[in-house]
Amino acid sequence: MDKNRVVVGMSGGVDSSVTAYLLKQQGYDVIGVTMQVWQDDDPERQRLEGGCCSLYAVDDARRVAQMLDIPYYVMNFKDVFRRKVIDYFIDEYTKGRTPNPCLACNRYIKFEELMRRAHAIGAYYIATGHYAKIEYDEHLRRFILKRSIDDKKDQSYVLYTFTQYQLEHTLMPLGSYTKTEVREIARKIGLTVADKPDSQEICFVEDDDYGRFLAEQRPDAAKEGYFVDTAGHVLGKHKGIAFYTIGQRKGLGLSLGKPMYVVDVDAVNNVIVLGEQDDVFDDSLIAGDLNFIPFDRLDKPMEVTAKIRYNAKEVPAIVYPLDDGAKVKVVFDRPQRAVTPGQAVVFYQGDVVVGGGIIERAGRKPFCNDI
Amino acid sequence: MDRKIYMDHAATTYVKPEVLDEMLPYFTDKFGNPSSIYFYGREAKEAIEMAREKVAAAIGAEPSEIYFTSGGTESDNWAIKGAAFAGKKKGNHIITSAIEHHAVLHTCQYLEKLGFEITYLPVDQYGLINPDDVRRTITDKTLLISIMTANNEIGTIEPISEIGKIAREQGVYFHTDAVQAIGSMDIDVKSLNVDMLSLSGHKFYGPKGIGSLYIKKGVKIDQFMHGGAQERNRRASTENVPGIIGLGKAIELATATMPQRREHLTRLRDRLIKGIMDKIPFVRLNGHPTERLPGNANLSFEFIEGESMLLSLDLKGVAASSGSACTSGSLDPSHVLLAIGLPHEIAHGSLRLTLGDDNTEEDVDYVIEILPDIVERLRQMSPLFAEREGELKNV
Numbered sequence: 001m002d003k004n005r006v007v008v009g010m011s012g013g014v015d016s017s018v019t020a021y022l023l024k025q026q027g028y029d030v031i032g033v034t035m036q037v038w039q040d041d042d043p044e045r046q047r048l049e050g051g052c053c054s055l056y057a058v059d060d061a062r063r064v065a066q067m068l069d070i071p072y073y074v075m076n077f078k079d080v081f082r083r084k085v086i087d088y089f090i091d092e093y094t095k096g097r098t099p100n101p102c103l104a105c106n107r108y109i110k111f112e113e114l115m116r117r118a119h120a121i122g123a124y125y126i127a128t129g130h131y132a133k134i135e136y137d138e139h140l141r142r143f144i145l146k147r148s149i150d151d152k153k154d155q156s157y158v159l160y161t162f163t164q165y166q167l168e169h170t171l172m173p174l175g176s177y178t179k180t181e182v183r184e185i186a187r188k189i190g191l192t193v194a195d196k197p198d199s200q201e202i203c204f205v206e207d208d209d210y211g212r213f214l215a216e217q218r219p220d221a222a223k224e225g226y227f228v229d230t231a232g233h234v235l236g237k238h239k240g241i242a243f244y245t246i247g248q249r250k251g252l253g254l255s256l257g258k259p260m261y262v263v264d265v266d267a268v269n270n271v272i273v274l275g276e277q278d279d280v281f282d283d284s285l286i287a288g289d290l291n292f293i294p295f296d297r298l299d300k301p302m303e304v305t306a307k308i309r310y311n312a313k314e315v316p317a318i319v320y321p322l323d324d325g326a327k328v329k330v331v332f333d334r335p336q337r338a339v340t341p342g343q344a345v346v347f348y349q350g351d352v353v354v355g356g357g358i359i360e361r362a363g364r365k366p367f368c369n370d371i
Numbered sequence: 372m373d374r375k376i377y378m379d380h381a382a383t384t385y386v387k388p389e390v391l392d393e394m395l396p397y398f399t400d401k402f403g404n405p406s407s408i409y410f411y412g413r414e415a416k417e418a419i420e421m422a423r424e425k426v427a428a429a430i431g432a433e434p435s436e437i438y439f440t441s442g443g444t445e446s447d448n449w450a451i452k453g454a455a456f457a458g459k460k461k462g463n464h465i466i467t468s469a470i471e472h473h474a475v476l477h478t479c480q481y482l483e484k485l486g487f488e489i490t491y492l493p494v495d496q497y498g499l500i501n502p503d504d505v506r507r508t509i510t511d512k513t514l515l516i517s518i519m520t521a522n523n524e525i526g527t528i529e530p531i532s533e534i535g536k537i538a539r540e541q542g543v544y545f546h547t548d549a550v551q552a553i554g555s556m557d558i559d560v561k562s563l564n565v566d567m568l569s570l571s572g573h574k575f576y577g578p579k580g581i582g583s584l585y586i587k588k589g590v591k592i593d594q595f596m597h598g599g600a601q602e603r604n605r606r607a608s609t610e611n612v613p614g615i616i617g618l619g620k621a622i623e624l625a626t627a628t629m630p631q632r633r634e635h636l637t638r639l640r641d642r643l644i645k646g647i648m649d650k651i652p653f654v655r656l657n658g659h660p661t662e663r664l665p666g667n668a669n670l671s672f673e674f675i676e677g678e679s680m681l682l683s684l685d686l687k688g689v690a691a692s693s694g695s696a697c698t699s700g701s702l703d704p705s706h707v708l709l710a711i712g713l714p715h716e717i718a719h720g721s722l723r724l725t726l727g728d729d730n731t732e733e734d735v736d737y738v739i740e741i742l743p744d745i746v747e748r749l750r751q752m753s754p755l756f757a758e759r760e761g762e763l764k765n766v
Binding site for chain 1: 676678679682683685686748749752
């Protein structure tokens with residue numbers, strides 16, 4: 001493999017375009033690749049303008065590649081994306097959990113499959129437009145992941161699954177820039193995508209309407225059931241557990257005289273548990289599917305700041321190893337709202353990403369054990 | 372990337388300078404609409420008729436049997452839909468093969484939705500259609516047989532002379548997609564008993580966007596393009612005059628130089644196939660060893676993904692393909708390779724190199740030189756290959 005050759009995952013957006021530009025400036029032999037991951041068979045719906053995988057992204061990315069004078073390819077990732085991201089997304093929802101498909105996409109599609117295909121064409125590195133920094137720590141003799149200098153754009157949360165091998169073979173030049181600076185660079189070099197809005201929604205779900213997507217993909221996931229309160233009293237009918245997530249208040253279709261929140265999704269009994277504001281708060285959680293970056297495994301309690309979803313604020317917490325390190329218990333220094341199974345909890349120490357895992361359950365006792 | 376080698380002539384060819392020279396005046400000075408009565412129009416019309424004669428001469432047809440179209444795809448669509456619609460009182464059955472170009476296959480699938488019945492004949496391991504299968508499949512409802520002259524992916528030349536004979540005996544129309552064959556093999560529609568034949572300019576050093584359908588005199592098919600009275604009232608649309616002129620010149624050149632081309636391409640092709648197969652293990656040649664287009668080499672490399680191989684070749688300046696250009700965007704395994712019995716994983720590792728007039732021995736040797744390293748590198752990354760190597764060492 002050629003250490004000077006890098007495959008840049010190009011979405012046609014500002015971030016990946018500037019990434020390709022910066023690496024070319026640094027003298028790398030840059031190859032642009034757009035991953036074709038999802039294609040709606042219905043042409044009417046191919047206008048999907050979601051994040052990185054919109055079909056129109058290919059046209060934008062191709063123009064950018066031409067402008068930067070780099071080779072550019074569209075690679076087919078449809079099979080692996082279907083298996084590792086969409087099926088996972090649907091399975092998790094049907095289990096009553098709330099998945100983060102971007103995390104799965106990074107982990108399996110970009111840093112496994114794209115990396116494999118990059119190596120296949122001789123590239124030592126892949127690069128992405130993520131806002132996070134990869135460094136080599138001489139003292140630890142390991143690669144470490146740090147948050148971006150731009151707090152508002154920092155994407156290190158979705159990158160905690162990085163292995164040492166992946167870090168060694170990944171470049172993320174944008175971690176040292178602010179979004180404003182990146183847009184500035186884009187404008188300076190005449191990229192027409194400079195003002196394209198940031199993508200937010202899940203790329204394969206139109207209008208962010210998960211419920212409809214799930215009902216279409218797996219009709220049995222939309223099986224009606226009951227809302228109950230924390231004492232087990234039936235409050236009404238729900239449309240199917242996939243339509244609800246922990247902490248949700250709107251769209252329940254009930255009028256109960258006081259604000260009620262989803263506090264638990266019980267897939268086994270097809271029940272949604274509603275509670276009051278206080279019931280949505282937890283002081284701890286249990287997480288599995290762990291990954292740590294500065295070390296291989298956690299063998300003693302560790303003080304961190306923890307983040308329980310992409311947009312959550314970090315809070316001080318202590319992480320305790322459980323089950324010989326296979327799981328952790330995370331105890332927050334103050335209760336957290338809507339601890340949601342299926343989402344990732346990510347740990348930091350200062351700017352360094354220590355690692356993270358997938359939330360299995362909140363630390364409190366489950367409601368309605370006796371149903 | 373210093374060296375650039377084009378080995379994808381089955382996808383398209385460049386336009387020969389002689390062809391372009393003949394076309395140019397028809398963009399500027401001689402720009403008239405052939406339907407116009409005045410001098411400009413007559414000049415264009417006459418040039419079209421000259422071109423029609425050249426196309427007719429190249430395939431042994433009468434000029435009045437040649438209709439210009441926008442290319443191979445339109446010709447295929449016209450022939451098949453036209454015969455189906457015109458014959459629907461008589462029957463509803465069409466016979467084709469599993470390895471046709473998508474212009475034929477997708478047209479047939481469309482007709483299936485409209486209620487027509489389609490038989491997709493299988494092929495043997497070399498991609499050959501058995502004429503007896505054609506004979507056995509014909510019923511009194513059969514309207515049309517559409518079998519390609521030579522396959523675009525694996526280069527296999529089909530026994531269309533025998534199929535034409537059967538069709539004629541049974542009174543069924545016979546269409547052949549000869550897009551890949553023109554310029555590479557002798558085509559005589561009369562002796563082949565062909566009723567309709569599709570061809571396309573950009574496969575033999577003519578321009579893109581121009582093709583032709585031969586329709587034997589007396590063959591009744593519905594019109595496909597409706598509008599004006601062009602092409603003797605059978606194909607509406609203002610004629611693509613420069614394209615038609617280019618097509619005429621290109622087919623004239625292609626047929627005049629065919630013996631030299633065949634000799635040149637066959638020599639290079641055999642050198643290429645032998646060079647690759649001698650140097651790289653676990654390779655198989657797809658298509659027929661001898662009954663194949665002179666410029667076509669299609670090889671499957673076990674334990675490899677075609678996509679990575681193509682991109683690696685591209686980065687070394689070699690333009691190749693893994694199947695037809697129309698499907699390379701999707702990189703789903705080729706329907707042709709699956710039809711000749713390749714398992715999915717081997718079909719995925721296929722490479723099509725199609726040679727052209729300007730390729731040289733040096734080009735071929737360059738590919739033979741760089742390909743083993745690429746294949747070796749990709750195999751080193753394959754867990755399946757590691758297993759196989761392990762097995763071999765243990766034996």
